[in-house]
Amino acid sequence: MSTASVVQQNRxxxxxxxxxxxxxxxxxxDHAEGVYLWDSEGKRYIDWSAQLVNVNIGHSHPHVVKAxxxxxAKLTYVQPSHATEVRGRLGEMIxxxxxxxxxxxxxxxxGADAIENAMKIARLYTGKDKILTRYKSYHGGTFAAATAxxxxxxxxxxxxxxxxxxxxxxxxxxxPIYSGRTQEEGDLIVAELIEEIVLQEGPKQxxxxxxxxxxxxxxxxxxxxxxxxxxxxxxxxxxxxxxxxEVMSGWGRTGEWFGxxxxxxxxxxxxxxxxxxxxxxxxxxxxxxxxxxxxxxxDHVLQGGLxxxxxxxxxxxxxxxIEVYRSENLIERSRELGKVxxxxxxxxxxxxxxxxxxxxxxxxxxxxxxxxxxxREPLSPFNAPFTEPMQKINKTFxxxxxxxxxxxxxxxxxxxxxxxxxxIQEGLAILDAALEQADPYYQG
Ligand SMILES: Cc1ncc(COP(=O)(O)O)c(C=O)c1O
Numbered sequence: 001m002s003t004a005s006v007v008q009q010n011r012x013x014x015x016x017x018x019x020x021x022x023x024x025x026x027x028x029x030d031h032a033e034g035v036y037l038w039d040s041e042g043k044r045y046i047d048w049s050a051q052l053v054n055v056n057i058g059h060s061h062p063h064v065v066k067a068x069x070x071x072x073a074k075l076t077y078v079q080p081s082h083a084t085e086v087r088g089r090l091g092e093m094i095x096x097x098x099x100x101x102x103x104x105x106x107x108x109x110x111g112a113d114a115i116e117n118a119m120k121i122a123r124l125y126t127g128k129d130k131i132l133t134r135y136k137s138y139h140g141g142t143f144a145a146a147t148a149x150x151x152x153x154x155x156x157x158x159x160x161x162x163x164x165x166x167x168x169x170x171x172x173x174x175x176p177i178y179s180g181r182t183q184e185e186g187d188l189i190v191a192e193l194i195e196e197i198v199l200q201e202g203p204k205q206x207x208x209x210x211x212x213x214x215x216x217x218x219x220x221x222x223x224x225x226x227x228x229x230x231x232x233x234x235x236x237x238x239x240x241x242x243x244x245x246e247v248m249s250g251w252g253r254t255g256e257w258f259g260x261x262x263x264x265x266x267x268x269x270x271x272x273x274x275x276x277x278x279x280x281x282x283x284x285x286x287x288x289x290x291x292x293x294x295x296x297x298x299d300h301v302l303q304g305g306l307x308x309x310x311x312x313x314x315x316x317x318x319x320x321x322i323e324v325y326r327s328e329n330l331i332e333r334s335r336e337l338g339k340v341x342x343x344x345x346x347x348x349x350x351x352x353x354x355x356x357x358x359x360x361x362x363x364x365x366x367x368x369x370x371x372x373x374x375x376r377e378p379l380s381p382f383n384a385p386f387t388e389p390m391q392k393i394n395k396t397f398x399x400x401x402x403x404x405x406x407x408x409x410x411x412x413x414x415x416x417x418x419x420x421x422x423x424i425q426e427g428l429a430i431l432d433a434a435l436e437q438a439d440p441y442y443q444g
Pocket of ligand 1: 052110111112113115138139140141212216217245246247248249274275
């Protein structure tokens, strides 16, 4: 089948996400290995975003491929009230690698439904209604999860569910709260505002604060440790639970098993994860709770279920993934190669004044592009179509064979954790060529 026919058939018979369908003009991918993808014409692309920041162990890893093949030949599916060896084994492995007292997992199909179940569990457990979340956050595309994320992806379904309350962001680069203040000073003020919001909303109505363990697709705006310590205090003081979303920031992405581990004082009551749990080989999500919350459900019904909860293929894929994270030291690797990536991005920032800010850690970084470093005017406006320079950047990526996430004026660098130093330099060279296209638009 010709490439054009494949595109046509996809357009004729399928719908795509987050887009007006008429503008969908996809690349047809044929196969992938490691950090590379090949399109149907044989052109190679470096996967600079690990797709949707999920293919952490890289494409076609033989250990995971074999685990899935072995499992499919043995037992493909049983309904979720039955037990299987892979389900129990995976639950135990998740308890081993997650922080604090997190011990029991409810399995879902991906991030959004794991968030839905986390919110449901928090509401059932506390007997309270409201869930507090950040504006600059994303928690999934289903109805309540989309309301929870303050990111503009919620706008199509507004007003959404009525029990979400949104919180200000620790966005040091742009929030006026930080003007003339250090990151820590600004973070403390944002945390004070959050406590004030809890008081205004009524602590007896507030069930949980839900935050990404390490900020992701909204632009990697991450606070300092003082913010998280204050959030933990607020949660404790008002008998709320802390739900930490590690869908994107889990599994070594930031150089720790989970992003929240950058903050020693924080103890999630519920941790939600997906993406790197299976690196996308089979869909799987997980809502992990503490002993205390799990004990509550010993004599209260856990009101929830999914036909494909704890699917055996997904469990087998996740076990094999965790084995790869361990045997290939991918968590440490992300931490170390993150330093190489950061150095490279800082070098690019010296050369290209359009880079206004570089944020993130490990293999989880973003550059924010501006027209002017003093005014910080974005090179492409928030929540609006790409301006000409961003279109040129995207075109250069495609021409030079680099696939990554670009949103508004952000360009993400979140490659698979198996990337080598040489491959990082290869990606950075393409970023350099793309930024050259944007340089003439700088108004310094
Ligand atoms: C932080 C975060 N939470 C939740 C989700 C939703 O996950 P899924 O797309 O698997 O439903 C995402 C997806 O990007 C995410 O980044």
